[in-house]
Amino acid sequence: MANSAVSQNPVAVSLNPDFSIRRSVFKANTLGFSHKLGTSIQHFDLKTSNGKFRRETLVCMSLQQASQCKVHVSPLSLEDAKEPPLNLYKPKEPYKATIVSVERLVGPNAPGETCHVVIDHGGNLPYWEGQSYGVIPPGENPKKPGAPHNVRLYSIASTRYGDSFDGKTATLCVRRAVYYDPDTGKEDPSKKGICSNFLCDSKPGDKVQITGPSGKIMLLPEDNPSATHIMIATGTGVAPYRGYLRRMFMESIPTFKFNGLAWLFLGVANNDSLLYDEEFTKYLKDYPDNFRYDRALSREQKNKRGGKMYVQDKIEEYSDTIFKLLDEGAHIYFCGLKGMMPGIQDTLKRVAEDRGETWESKLSQLKRNKQWHVEVY
Helix, strand or coil: CCCCHHHHCCCCHHHHCCCCCCCCCCCCEEEEEECCCCEEEEEEEEEECCEEEEEEEECCCCCHHHHEEECCCCCCCCCCCCCCCCCCCEECEEEEEEEEEEEEEECCCCCCCCEEEECCCCCCCCCCCCCCEECCCCEEECCCCCCEEEEEEEECCCCCCCCCCCCCCEEEECCCCEEEECCCEEECCHHCCCHHHHHCCCCCCEEEEEEEEECCCCCCCCCCCEEEEEEEHHHHHHHHHHHHHHHHHHHHHHHHCCCEEEEEEEEEEEECCCCCCHHHHHHHCEEECCCCEEECCCCCEECCHHHHCCCCHHHHHHHHHHHHHHCCCCEEEEECCCHHHHHHHHHHHHHHHHHHCCCCHHHHHHHHCCCEEEHHH
């Protein structure tokens, strides 16, 4: 963004329109502003992850809300469907999509590598926030000679409009799966994850076979825009929540004006392992009344007992508030490694008992009221 564009317009200063996302997605480049009767409109050329530019518009409702500009999206016909799309493409006849970009999301001190993978589906594979794509990596299934590999499911990390806001792309958040020999401590390439390494090693223009979309459990309920959504994730489990939060706070959706509370708990190893942290931090700055963000860094923070800080420890810190919100109808979501759930369940059970409740009856009530959403892998 040119400094002169900011210095010549007081509205531009409050807009702070540098949407630079950590190691990915886009930056606002050329800017122009107009405002009338407290409404500010910002036009900019969006540099997409394939290096091309497309025109986008941000609208701010008032000068006081200038930091809360939202991006116009299209086509709005994606809002018309009454039911989520399901299994439009199946394993026997997958859709051949195209890799747009693959970018590393984590810093140098993160254990392992996580990539932001943008896929062009040309608008032919629509999805809703919280759904998953299946990916069939190239090659032959070693357990079934002559047959393709099995489908691997990945939660989609973008809204239905994609990172380019035009309804033609989807984003996956992929951790490269590697295997370390317990005796030598060295990586064994022969046992690396086939699909995750294929995606992380892909180049723009490469083809990828996609199935789906699938899943209803993690769909974002939008019947009540004032609802509370408590989102708990470990690592790449943050993917569906990135889609939720972009829809809530980044995109201008005529049919969904979120004014409730979104509360994200993210557990990772260290600061370098945080995913989409700049995006989430920006929401925290722009929407302090509607967004809370708590990080659990297991290798850098200690819990109240002096042990490593895991996401369940953060939940315990705020347990009274969380249970009160659940009593008031809040939705709670869990996404990440299957191993996260026992510790979280134990914490919730202990908190419930301290409150004079049984966790079993509380959990049954949450499930009955459709407040409980879990997707683990």
